[in-house]
Amino acid sequence: MSDMLLEIKNVSKCYGENEVLKDVSFSVQQDRIVGLLGPNGSGKTTLIKIVNGLLENYFGKVSICGKAPGVETKSLVSYLPDRMALPEWLTVSKAIRLFADFFADFDMERANTLLGTLDVSPNKRIGQLSKGMKEKLQLCLCMSRRAKLYVLDEPIAGVDPAARDVIMSTILNNFGEGSSILMSTHIISDVEHIFDDVVLLKEGRVEIMGDAEDLRREHGKSIDQLFREVFKC
Amino acid sequence: MLGKLLKLDITFGWKKFLALAGAVILAGIILPYLGKVAVFGGSLLLIIGVVVIGALCVYTCVQYFRNNLFGSEGYLMFTLPVRSGSIVASKLLTTVLWFNVMFCAAGVALIFILKYSSKEFIDVFFVDGRWKDVLQMLLFGNMIGIPVIAAVYLAVSSRNITVRNRPLSGVIAVIIAVVCLWLAIRASIWGVDAYTMSGLCDSLMMKMKTPQGNEFMFVWMPQLIGFAISMVFTVVYGILTNLIIKKRLNLK
Numbered sequence: 001m002s003d004m005l006l007e008i009k010n011v012s013k014c015y016g017e018n019e020v021l022k023d024v025s026f027s028v029q030q031d032r033i034v035g036l037l038g039p040n041g042s043g044k045t046t047l048i049k050i051v052n053g054l055l056e057n058y059f060g061k062v063s064i065c066g067k068a069p070g071v072e073t074k075s076l077v078s079y080l081p082d083r084m085a086l087p088e089w090l091t092v093s094k095a096i097r098l099f100a101d102f103f104a105d106f107d108m109e110r111a112n113t114l115l116g117t118l119d120v121s122p123n124k125r126i127g128q129l130s131k132g133m134k135e136k137l138q139l140c141l142c143m144s145r146r147a148k149l150y151v152l153d154e155p156i157a158g159v160d161p162a163a164r165d166v167i168m169s170t171i172l173n174n175f176g177e178g179s180s181i182l183m184s185t186h187i188i189s190d191v192e193h194i195f196d197d198v199v200l201l202k203e204g205r206v207e208i209m210g211d212a213e214d215l216r217r218e219h220g221k222s223i224d225q226l227f228r229e230v231f232k233c
Numbered sequence: 234m235l236g237k238l239l240k241l242d243i244t245f246g247w248k249k250f251l252a253l254a255g256a257v258i259l260a261g262i263i264l265p266y267l268g269k270v271a272v273f274g275g276s277l278l279l280i281i282g283v284v285v286i287g288a289l290c291v292y293t294c295v296q297y298f299r300n301n302l303f304g305s306e307g308y309l310m311f312t313l314p315v316r317s318g319s320i321v322a323s324k325l326l327t328t329v330l331w332f333n334v335m336f337c338a339a340g341v342a343l344i345f346i347l348k349y350s351s352k353e354f355i356d357v358f359f360v361d362g363r364w365k366d367v368l369q370m371l372l373f374g375n376m377i378g379i380p381v382i383a384a385v386y387l388a389v390s391s392r393n394i395t396v397r398n399r400p401l402s403g404v405i406a407v408i409i410a411v412v413c414l415w416l417a418i419r420a421s422i423w424g425v426d427a428y429t430m431s432g433l434c435d436s437l438m439m440k441m442k443t444p445q446g447n448e449f450m451f452v453w454m455p456q457l458i459g460f461a462i463s464m465v466f467t468v469v470y471g472i473l474t475n476l477i478i479k480k481r482l483n484l485k
Contacts, residue, residue: 015483049484052312056480074314085308087301089245101237102313 003030005149005180006051011060013046020046021058022204028149028180033194035212035223036184038201039231044184045082047201048153051182052079065148075104078147082154082184084134088127092120092137099141111144114170132163139167143174150175152183156191164190192223200230234315238323243330245301249293250331253286254338261342265349283339290335294328294382299389307484317482318475321386325471328382329375336374340367376460380417383470387413390474393481417466422459 006028013021021043028034038044049055050062053069064073086095092115100106115122118136126134139155155171156164168191175181185191192198198215200208207230208215212223219226260282300306302320310320388410392402 054308054311054482054484056482071314071316074312077312079308079312081305081308081312083305083308085305087245087306087309094244098241101240102234102315 004028005030005065006182007061007063008047008051009061011047011050011058011062013043013050013055013058020204021050024060024201024204024206026199026206026209028182028197030178030180032196033181033183035188035192035195035198036182036201037186037188037198037223037227038184039186042201043204044201045153048079048151048182048184051151052077076148078103078142078145078150080138080142080150080152080155082157084126084131084138086126086134086138086141089125091123091125092129093122095126095137095141096122096144099144103145105146107144107146110174111140114140114144114174118166118170132159135159136163136166139170143170146176146179148179150179150181150183152181154184154186156185156187161190168194188224188227189222195223198223200227202230235319235323238315238319239327242297242323242327245297246293246327246331250290250334253290254334257282257286257335257338257342258345261345264342265346286335290331291385294331295385295389298324298328298386302478303389303393303484305485307482311478311482311484317478318471321471321475321478324386325379325383325467328386329379332378332382333371333375336371336378340371372457372460376463377418380463380466380470381414383467383474384410384413384417387470387474387477390477393477393483413466413470417463417470420462420466423462 004027008027009025011021011024012019024043024047036044036047046055050058051064051069053074062069065076067073067076090098096108096111096115099111100108112122115137118140120129120133120137120140126137129137135155142150142152150171152171156167159167164187171181171183172194183191183195192212195212198209198212199206208226215226216222221229264282302310302324311317313320388406391409392406394402394405
């Protein structure tokens with residue numbers, strides 16, 4: 001069986017005249033953590049939307065475990081959006097039940113443990129939670145699934161350094177063997193040590209990609225330094 | 234999965250709509266006493282109440298549809314392992330449910346008001362089989378209401394057609410809403426009219442009996458034909474909504 005979880009081949013996407021993704025190709029193999037890096041507006045979120053089946057009219061080929069994005073692949077991919085997607089009128093416990101209802105791979109025990117670890121009260125309405133707590137709850141729901149591929153869109157944007165550590169350890173401790181993570185971010189210094197591979201997107205094109213360690217050795221710099229060099233104004 | 238989606242959608246609205254239905258029934262109980270002071274004032278209050286509650290229901294449903302599918306909640310809804318058609322169907326079915334809850338509440342309120350004004354009302358209503366008129370009204374209400382709901386949802390979804398041009402998308406949505414509403418209502422009423430005028434009515438009247446054994450004629454067919462036409466429109470609008478979501482979805 002192929003160990004390729006995600007394959008993106010020559011993907012392009014236009015919004016009217018504006019081409020936001022230009023012939024993007026890369027793949028994510030099993031047991032890898034891939035950093036999808038790029039400044040705001042480089043096409044990271046558009047690519048993630050395509051992988052999650054939130055955008056249809058694009059050119060090129062995307063396959064997740066050999067299948068095009070659709071109902072089936074949504075069972076394989078656990079997605080953490082870059083915004084609060086849970087209905088505010090739900091309580092935390094009802095949100096957990098919602099995930100358990102829809103996702104066969106949802107681990108209720110893990111969710112309850114994570115809620116305790118992240119100190120999220122199960123009886124509160126989501127609307128009553130602070131921004132940080134909402135982000136923790138979303139992360140808890142995302143990482144409580146035993147998915148093949150975790151797609152995390154800017155999981156540490158807008159959180160303080162202490163919370164970043166909690167988020168990163170939650171991610172690392174809860175993704176299982178045989179799974180992979182595709183994580184988009186523009187805050188690199190704090191997380192670059194966890195990446196096995198990196199893909200640098202610039203104006204919708206893949207500028208640099210490869211094994212993180214090889215890139216460091218080849219360029220004689222950290223990924224953060226490389227990023228700053230590529231995106232120097 | 235449709236069942237799970239229905240559960241989610243009903244969870245959102247049941248408290249709000251039951252509260253609104255309760256308010257309508259309460260208005261039906263209280264208004265006759267207000268009407269005693271001034272009959273005209275009572276009727277005016279009833280009309281205002283019905284309009285305000287109706288507007289609140291429409292606003293609640295449309296806002297929920299918009300936020301849940303095209304707002305940030307769309308990032309959750311469209312990454313659930315369900316077909317977009319099931320999501321649209323669930324929204325339509327739930328709104329039809331709330332529409333009927335409110336319609337029934339208005340019916341109960343009306344019974345309270347009429348009961349107050351006429352002591353014989355209950356006898357006439359239940360013994361003479363007038364409740365069947367209420368059922369006919371419910372059918373007629375659904376005939377008009379269901380395609381209207383589907384047309385409004387289609388119009389809301391159509392804003393995705395030109396997602397990067399908000400003013401244009403607004404104009405498109407309004408045009409679609411007006412055309413679809415007119416088409417559905419006109420066609421349904423045309424169905425009723427055409428049937429009634431065709432002269433087939435007599436042969437398809439149902440003979441009903443009251444508990445006292447009195448026979449009377451009851452006409453169902455025109456409403457059923459109108460209802461069938463309006464269902465065809467509802468299905469077409471639902472399919473178009475799903476098509477827009479599938480092909481043109483572009484969450485903010």
